Amino acid sequence: MPKIAYLECSRCQNQVSADAPQTLCPRCAGSLYVRYDMDELKRTARPEDIAAKAAASPASLGMWRYSAVLPDVAPVTLGEGWTPMLHSKRYPGLYIKEEGANPTGTFKARGLGLAVTMAKHYGLKHLAVPSAGNAAGALAAYAAAAGIAAHIFMPQDVPFANYVEGVIYGADVTLVDGLISDCARIVGEKIKAQKVAGAPPSETWFDISTLKEPYRVEGKKTMGYELVEQFGWAYPDAVFYPTGGGVGLIGMWKAFEEMEALGWVSGKRPKMYALQAAGCAPIERAYAAHKPTSDFFQNAQTFAAGLRVPKPYGDYIILDILEKSGGKALATDDEKILSSILDWAKNEGLFLSPEGAAATAAYDQLLVSGELKPTDTVVLFNTGAGLKYTDMTAEAMHLRRPGSLPTSLSVGGIITPV
Numbered sequence: 001m002p003k004i005a006y007l008e009c010s011r012c013q014n015q016v017s018a019d020a021p022q023t024l025c026p027r028c029a030g031s032l033y034v035r036y037d038m039d040e041l042k043r044t045a046r047p048e049d050i051a052a053k054a055a056a057s058p059a060s061l062g063m064w065r066y067s068a069v070l071p072d073v074a075p076v077t078l079g080e081g082w083t084p085m086l087h088s089k090r091y092p093g094l095y096i097k098e099e100g101a102n103p104t105g106t107f108k109a110r111g112l113g114l115a116v117t118m119a120k121h122y123g124l125k126h127l128a129v130p131s132a133g134n135a136a137g138a139l140a141a142y143a144a145a146a147g148i149a150a151h152i153f154m155p156q157d158v159p160f161a162n163y164v165e166g167v168i169y170g171a172d173v174t175l176v177d178g179l180i181s182d183c184a185r186i187v188g189e190k191i192k193a194q195k196v197a198g199a200p201p202s203e204t205w206f207d208i209s210t211l212k213e214p215y216r217v218e219g220k221k222t223m224g225y226e227l228v229e230q231f232g233w234a235y236p237d238a239v240f241y242p243t244g245g246g247v248g249l250i251g252m253w254k255a256f257e258e259m260e261a262l263g264w265v266s267g268k269r270p271k272m273y274a275l276q277a278a279g280c281a282p283i284e285r286a287y288a289a290h291k292p293t294s295d296f297f298q299n300a301q302t303f304a305a306g307l308r309v310p311k312p313y314g315d316y317i318i319l320d321i322l323e324k325s326g327g328k329a330l331a332t333d334d335e336k337i338l339s340s341i342l343d344w345a346k347n348e349g350l351f352l353s354p355e356g357a358a359a360t361a362a363y364d365q366l367l368v369s370g371e372l373k374p375t376d377t378v379v380l381f382n383t384g385a386g387l388k389y390t391d392m393t394a395e396a397m398h399l400r401r402p403g404s405l406p407t408s409l410s411v412g413g414i415i416t417p418v
């Protein structure tokens with residue numbers, strides 16, 4: 001495992017030490033990337049060792065099979081990563097990267113797994129996150145595994161599973177009458193107030209928001225390593241990624257850059273497609289208007305809860321990647337997203353998350369327009385398990401529960417009020 005050489009600003013290339021926990025670039029507030037000594041890595045890390053090491057050691061569980069390119073610290077792991085790459089039954093070039101197989105049922109496990117690992121390494125005691133829902137659930141799980149307190153803030157209308165998992169894992173859960181942007185403001189204000197009140201560092205919350213600390217991207221970059229390894233250390237033609245904050249897209253691009261520097265992959269990088277819901281499509285709007293950053297998307301509304309991010313912090317990075325890769329951003333309305341969920345469930349046996357179905361719906365659209373051929377190799381991310389959204393999906397389908405459940409739980413024959 002390599003030592004981190006330094007953290008580098010994605011905007012002004014300022015270098016910051018990784019000896020202490022960091023948030024944003026102190027010079028320009030850009031997001032920070034983890035950097036290693038690539039010459040040293042090139043000498044020591046070889047792709048052919050990865051599978052062999054993973055088979056030989058339980059310490060290489062899941063995404064930690066890529067420990068050769070991850071920070072040299074003791075992992076807090078629940079088995080995240082190394083998810084299935086499923087071949088579509090209908091489209092010869094299409095592969096679904098099934099991230100619903102992760103702990104807590106979404107790809108958020110990768111980013112939060114690594115961010116909590118680093119928080120434990122730094123000795124942080126309190127982590128706070130504004131979330132569209134799934135990041136909160138993942139933080140709650142990994143914080144519980146690490147013995148760290150989690151303070152989660154999410155919209156009051158998140159999928160019920162996100163509320164339940166937060167409570168079950170013992171997090172401090174606040175439901176907010178607003179969106180993730182309101183949650184982010186509240187977290188920021190609380191941390192500021194703690195600092196003004198002179199709270200000791202051990203009691204002050206650390207903000208683990210998307211792209212406001214360097215390690216969630218670092219965890220999500222493993223999706224890029226994985227898809228290339230699962231393709232035999234080669235690139236597909238395109239990657240379809242349901243985009244809210246864009247962390248996975250940014251992380252995968254970083255992985256491609258690193259793998260090329262290490263000589264692990266070559267050839268043309270995949271076109272990166274950012275897929276959004278029409279009810280909250282700041283990146284799609286900025287892309288269509290050829291703007292380098294996005295505008296705040298007013299009245300964001302979609303049942304693809306993870307895509308309700310009205311102003312992604314890393315918009316400038318996402319838009320730059322779309323342009324450099326020759327990909328694009330597309331938005332799909334909720335009706336088409338729901339149809340795509342039903343289509344994939346009935347025809348392929350996959351219960352996609354609404355976010356994943358925003359990507360499959362866009363894929364259909366590009367096949368119809370002729371921009372894509374069914375034989376083009378595409379890796380499409382189903383970022384979460386559809387089962388986390390039974391309430392939202394059932395509501396969208398006007399599906400009613402046939403009977404009613406008891407309002408109390410029976411434990412050992414005793415009825416316990418809940």
Ligand SMILES: Cc1ncc(COP(=O)(O)O)c(C=O)c1O
Binds near residue numbers: 132133134
């Ligand atoms: C299931 C799911 N898909 C996609 C996203 C968007 O993720 P990102 O912030 O990496 O763009 C989220 C975010 O909450 C999510 O929960």
Ligand SMILES: [Zn+2]
Binds near residue numbers: 010011025026029
């Ligand atoms: Zn900077």
